[in-house]
Amino acid sequence: MNKTIKSELVLVKKELLEIKNRNEVNPENILKEVLERSVKSxxxxxxxxxxxxxxxxxxxxxxxxxxxxxxxxxxxxxxxxxxxxxxxxxxxxxxxxxxxxxxxxxxxxxxxxxxxxxxxxxxxxxxxxxxxxxxxxxxxxxxxxxxxxx
The missing domain is CATH 3.30.70.330 (RRM (RNA recognition motif) domain)
Incomplete structure (x- = not known):
């Protein structure tokens, strides 16, 4: 029981971190991404x-x-x-x-x-x-x- 709770806690933390990273809008990162895509095109x-x-x-x-x-x-x-x-x-x-x-x-x-x-x-x-x-x-x-x- 204790192991399942720990593993679920790890999964929830991982998902929370992914959601936080997805929702983080930094204008500098956006400009960097646009420039990088332009070069890679x-x-x-x-x-x-x-x-x-x-x-x-x-x-x-x-x-x-x-x-x-x-x-x-x-x-x-x-x-x-x-x-x-x-x-x-x-x-x-x-x-x-x-x-x-x-x-x-x-x-x-x-x-x-x-x-x-x-x-x-x-x-x-x-x-x-x-x-x-x-x-x-x-x-x-x-x-x-x-x-x-x-």
């Missing part, structure tokens, strides 16, 4: 894009850029619209494809890539997925909604 994240095992970092970057530009050609996106291509996270000892962040020169190009993602996915020989670059708040909100649906 130029980005697309590609998951499971094959990563080179080359030891030379310059060669790996070149291969990533070439592969991304080849994929984006399927969506009729000019190579000049790609500002930067980079891998997220550290390269581990175990070969694993890290997510690839593609930074476009404008949000219209990023939107076009997401809109025509099926064309891009069909072009790739391996199974990839494309997603918009999201802020931490967006990711947390998505997780919350998914957990509520379960």
């Amino acid at each position: 130029n980005n697309v994240i590609i998951f499971d894009l094959v990563e080179s095992n080359n030891d030379d970092i310059r060669e790996r970057i070149k291969q990533d850029v070439d592969l991304v530009k080849e994929l984006l050609a399927a969506a009729d996106i000019a190579p000049e619209q790609v500002s930067k291509v980079l891998r997220l996270g550290k390269k581990g000892k175990v070969p694993k494809n890290r997510p690839t962040k593609v930074v476009f020169t404008n949000s219209a190009a990023a939107s076009k890539a997401l809109l025509l993602r099926s064309n891009i996915i069909e072009t790739c020989k391996s199974k990839i997925s494309l997603q918009s670059d999201q802020t931490e708040m967006q990711r947390n909100h998505y997780r919350t909604v998914c957990s509520q649906l379960e």
Whole structure:
């Protein structure tokens, strides 16, 4: 009985903290979120894009850029619209494809890539997925909604 009361108390405290955090409206946080979303609107994240095992970092970057530009050609996106291509996270000892962040020169190009993602996915020989670059708040909100649906 005592354990159940303690566990319920912990759950109630956790829910109270979540509600408090949700209802906390700070103008500075809102502005920061809007700015961050604006910056991230130029980005697309590609998951499971094959990563080179080359030891030379310059060669790996070149291969990533070439592969991304080849994929984006399927969506009729000019190579000049790609500002930067980079891998997220550290390269581990175990070969694993890290997510690839593609930074476009404008949000219209990023939107076009997401809109025509099926064309891009069909072009790739391996199974990839494309997603918009999201802020931490967006990711947390998505997780919350998914957990509520379960």
